[in-house]
Amino acid sequence: MAKKVYVGLSGGVDSSVTAALLVEQGYDVTGVYMKNWSKDLPGFDCPWKQDYQDAKRVAVQLGIPFKLYDFETEYRAKVVDYMVAEYQAGRTPNPDVMCNQEVKFKLFLDTALADGADFIATGHYARVGRDLGREVGSPDGAIARDPHYSSRATLMTAANAEKDQTYFLYRVTEEALSRSLMPIGEFASKAEVRAKAAELGLSTAAKKDSQGICFVGKVGIKDFLLHELGQQPHGRIVDQNRATVGEHDGAIFYTIGQRHGLSVGGGLPYYVVGKDMAKNEVSVTTDLQDTRLWRNQLTITDLHWINQAPELGKTYQARTRYRAPLVECQIYLEDGPIDTNLARATLDLTDEIRAITPGQSAVLYDGNRVVGGGIVV
RNA sequence: UAGGGCGUGGCCAAGUGGUAAGGCAUCAGUUUUUGGUACUGACAUUCGGGGGUUCGAAUCCCUCCGCCCUAG
Numbered sequence: 076m077a078k079k080v081y082v083g084l085s086g087g088v089d090s091s092v093t094a095a096l097l098v099e100q101g102y103d104v105t106g107v108y109m110k111n112w113s114k115d116l117p118g119f120d121c122p123w124k125q126d127y128q129d130a131k132r133v134a135v136q137l138g139i140p141f142k143l144y145d146f147e148t149e150y151r152a153k154v155v156d157y158m159v160a161e162y163q164a165g166r167t168p169n170p171d172v173m174c175n176q177e178v179k180f181k182l183f184l185d186t187a188l189a190d191g192a193d194f195i196a197t198g199h200y201a202r203v204g205r206d207l208g209r210e211v212g213s214p215d216g217a218i219a220r221d222p223h224y225s226s227r228a229t230l231m232t233a234a235n236a237e238k239d240q241t242y243f244l245y246r247v248t249e250e251a252l253s254r255s256l257m258p259i260g261e262f263a264s265k266a267e268v269r270a271k272a273a274e275l276g277l278s279t280a281a282k283k284d285s286q287g288i289c290f291v292g293k294v295g296i297k298d299f300l301l302h303e304l305g306q307q308p309h310g311r312i313v314d315q316n317r318a319t320v321g322e323h324d325g326a327i328f329y330t331i332g333q334r335h336g337l338s339v340g341g342g343l344p345y346y347v348v349g350k351d352m353a354k355n356e357v358s359v360t361t362d363l364q365d366t367r368l369w370r371n372q373l374t375i376t377d378l379h380w381i382n383q384a385p386e387l388g389k390t391y392q393a394r395t396r397y398r399a400p401l402v403e404c405q406i407y408l409e410d411g412p413i414d415t416n417l418a419r420a421t422l423d424l425t426d427e428i429r430a431i432t433p434g435q436s437a438v439l440y441d442g443n444r445v446v447g448g449g450i451v452v
Numbered sequence: 453u454a455g456g457g458c459g460u461g462g463c464c465a466a467g468u469g470g471u472a473a474g475g476c477a478u479c480a481g482u483u484u485u486u487g488g489u490a491c492u493g494a495c496a497u498u499c500g501g502g503g504g505u506u507c508g509a510a511u512c513c514c515u516c517c518g519c520c521c522u523a524g
Contacts, residue, residue: 087485158486169486199485243485288486296487330487340463340477347488361476398484430488 077103081187082196086126089198091133091279096258106134111150153177165352166434167330176246200238202260204229228252230445233260245438310355332430369427375449392440
């Protein structure tokens, strides 16, 4: 009997092709639309109904069952509230990391398993490796014997390095990975994904790529925060010589490395290098070599390792922002055992990298394998 | 008030007789499942106001206005 897979159908091409591929491979596939957000905001109509229709249409085309999981309450609590609280604290959170950790690979996974699924699948550009244990995920079920978390799964980068999304997935657990399929990770390019969709006649073949979070992008994070938190106290913008060069409309709206949005002109561009939430001050610089903009060491907390903690002193590659280049690094303990979530760790980088930002994640790679990472302090 | 300097788009800033460089900001796109970065495009019929000289001025002259520095 074929293994049951619940595919998260977002209404986009990637998840559509994911479902199609699994059908081709002989799985017993069910499509699920996760309703995480449906609220309209000023000047923006949430596209969830359209996405839902697109997802359903694909399910019909593929001849698979289709379900709706309503996670709005949990998404609000785990992702949106977290995001807003982080911004209020002066940090720059990454909601998509939290969405994957809490919603897609926890809530969705658990709900699907409870529904009778053997696996879940998503349209992520990433790969799940099964090389550390018994193989799971073959359609006939012959290899995966233990129905629950039997295998040692690893998170591997996508074949298409340009589109790789493992940066958003490093907080997923090994158990969740062992129950996950990400066939899109094998594609060498987005064009091939679209070509496959077109070949199968999927209605989403030419649909434009969407944002990770529906209200960010169309509305913009600043407007969203204004909507959530209201107007913020204005404060000074101070340059590298401590001279006041302008006024900001709320320090929480700015992030390290940011250039636009300051409305301060004259000479060279200004980049944000720091925020003092107590003074409500935003520090900027026109000096691209400013030492506050470049660092070769950082501290991370809220550590999460997918399979096992990294080896101290070993050279890994690190990424501190999505799509940022990888930098070689070594990891050291700051205090406590490295494999606990309470510990902090220090990363020594071989090269200085720009705009290391509290709240963002530092993800460690060992070649193509994602080791894990933490939140920048 | 004398002596000197200055006033070019939101901000810097070229241009001193030949018909308004450039940068920043801003706006619009592109790239991007966060934020940001980067890239592309748009952006002064006009040079503090008024008058004059000239075929022609932001550039020369006169005058008014506003700044800055030095003079007790």
